Amino acid sequence: MEFKRRNGGPVMGGASQPKRGRTGGDWEDSPSLFEEELCMFEEAEMEAEDREGQAGHDVIPVGDLFSADLNPRWRRPHAPSLDSDSDTLVFQQIDLDYYLGSAVAGMPGQLQGKVPIIRMFGVTDSGNSVCCHVHGFAPYFYVPAPNGFTSDHLGEFKRELNSVVLKDMRSNKDNISVTVLAVDITRKESMYGYHGRRNLDFLRITMAMPRLIAPAKRLLEQGFKFGPFPIQNYQSYEANIDFEIRFMVDTDVVGCCWIELPKGKYRVREERSVSLCQYEVDVGWTDLISHPAEGEWQRIAPLRVLSFDIECAGRKGIFPEADKDPVIQIASMVQRQGETEPFIRTVFTLQSCASIVGSQILCFTQEKQLLQSWAEFVRTVDPDIITGYNIQNFDFPYLLNRAAALKVTLFPYLGRVQGIKSVLRDMNFQSKQMGRRENKTINIEGRVQFDLLQVLLRDYKLRSYTLNAVSFHFLQEQKEDVQHSIITDLQNGNEQTRRRLAVYCLKDAYLPLRLLQKLMCVINYMEMARVTGVPLTYLLSRGQQIKVVSQLLRQAMKQDLVMPVVKTETGEDYTGATVIEPEKGYYSVPIATLDFSSLYPSIMMAHNLCYTTLLQKGSVEKLGLSPEDFIKTPTGDQFVKSSLRKGLLPEILENLLSARKRAKAELKKETDPFKKQVLDGRQLALKISANSVYGFTGAQVGKLPCLEISQSVTGFGRQMIERTKQLVESKYTIANGYQADAKVIYGDTDSVMVKLGVATVREAMDLGKEAAEWVSSHFVHPIKLEFEKVYYPYLLINKKRYAGLYFSSSADTHDKMDCKGIETVRRDNCPLVANLINTCLQSILIDRDPQGAVAHAKEVISDLLCNRIDISQLVITKELTRTAQEYAGKQAHVELAERTPSTCWRTTFPSTHSTTWSSSCPNRSRQRASCSVSLHTTHTHTHTHTLNEHQDCT
DNA sequence: AGGACCACCTAG
């Protein structure tokens, strides 16, 4: 039930070689490691290019920037001409949107007025870009047909609805004359609640464009009258589905899948092409073939990934403002997905700049020209994915604003569709999970914006999210050493100082690429898009729910089930999981841990919990069900058994979990490292997806909350953990011939920690496995209790706070020291505390020397009191102190410090909710706070030390 | 002193 990688966690993809750090800080004398690296790129390429007779250019005078001779690599590979009569077009779709346009002759759909057209962007196996316009798909939704409705009434219904929708429009600037395209009768069943498997007549209402769905739905809900029928309120179904998702679900297209346009079924645009893509085609929506991501269709096209970074010359102490401060450098790196090195490394500079081996420098005397040329560079390189660090909220907005300030009119056309301007918008994204977050967004049609900062904020819990910290954490590598404050000075210096800045800027463009690769972001996100069926861009711009909705709709469609639109209202929270009261203390005996694997998904599968199986009040009587047809959950809710109807959610979960098993099996067999990465990304996506189904049903402000499901799930969970405790403690007893009476000393949600009374890890493992198997036999398939690990020794401080040496792979050596909930894993303490506690825990658990722990803590405190340490927030839990003392046999009559507020400055960033600690004041202009240290020692006196903003923190 | 409440962050 863990969705976010804690503290970065172990980084997947094998260990990386830590780079040796740069020793001297003397920049001009010795080139940095990064420069050596750039140099190596150059050497490798020189060899290759010598054969082709292309000389490398270090510094290029601005002029023929875009001529093929000078920059042969900028353009995509040549695209052979395409003949739709004889060629099949196959491409991997990476972005999908829609627009309103005029009908194209020969394509299906409405002919007059503006029609919605789906647009897919993608790349072929040979690296050519594709823009595919898909015609004839229109948005629709459902309402139940009123009693007595027949096909004779369709015309009247349609006319009347059309008329009220038209009347409802405040302005009609698109001059829409027809809003309702069609109304059909179709047999469907609501997915909410079991009502005896009877399909009813539903009206499928097709609208002319997506934005007409909401008013039509509203008008029907508020009360709609037509023909002889009385005024009536219509409950609507599937009226809140994004148009893109609607299309993808109906055509079996998933995010990042391969699309095939059979020969003869599509048209190549010769004139009238609107995109910058190499191929631009039109196709009818029923003519495209979507390939499931299996076998050969798991591959990934050679996508172009552009990473960039900008530098601005800010004024002293003022954050750069786009209307005043110039953009002085833009570094860009372009890499093909799947390759290890960027094949374009370039930096656009304002004013001259000395050459950097391995990268191309383009110097400009006019900032306007720099910006304009960079935009042209982007259009020429035609990247599929644009990355960088905080590009979404800084670099892109700054560039757009700066270009506007300088009136570089051709700058903001960065997308793949000609004539569409990239504009900046403020978005207010908010979720319980991530809090309120102000975000800026810009539209870049056809290119996926993959801001690495946003990825890290979503997927990793880190202490700090600066590029420097993140690079160090994942790559053991850091940024080039340039202080922000000296950027302007470097720019105003000479070509050597600007060169130093350029190296810095290049590295900041390079690091995101390295991180993307190391963390396998592109692969993992693509796999998530494929597994859940949503476009790649949704994964970064939307929440968790849309992924479940997409899967739910796909499953529902097969059974003619439709999803109601529910009004969201928050009610009472429901009861969650049980946390077994811990028997706090230090255990110098092995503690076995048994876990239910995928507890909540397996509960939903085992008991067939779903919207479609829920028996609402009175249903049992109404449907005349007998007791063996349904179950009653611990919360008193009723669901029919799978013999009557198999639930959609259990089906989805089974598919996800069996697909995960397959992926893991394939992963084991696979030898190709690249395919391995894909498979690992897939199994991870499948696991996360399975776990988020439960959360979806409990999301009260959501697309389809169903607390009967979520509270039944947790209810079963509570019952199960209680039962598990009883079972274990009843069987593993001296009376039954075991060495000791087993005792469950702790448990949380889906796990129990058992003191089995055996002396060795080996015995605990063996007995643990046996116990897990035996307990499993008492539960319904596929619920399974598994032996996970042995803790030895184990320090149980409180609920959700413990530490122990973790034995799993071997009984002889521990895998790690596992700490849960303790200061060492929390980000709201300064590092000193985390380090101190960590050292103490190591002392206690590994060295088995609690006095050592106490001594160490004392020493640190004493250092603090004597100002020998510049940072100091000390928080040692009372429990840890007590436990350490207990273990030490009360011999150590030292009370550790209880709590000491800080002399270091804590900064919490509201945007990211992250906290950083520093010994210097982060913002001198703003703080009024004073900080104090107060320590209690056994010698009774209290030291209080207060610092305020006028004192130096060190 | 003790409790109600909040913010923050974690466990699962």
Next chain:
DNA sequence: TGAGCTAGGTGGTCCT
């Protein structure tokens, strides 16, 4: 108009 869930520890503030 879009947002997965609950349990619970710890430390802080404010009130009585």
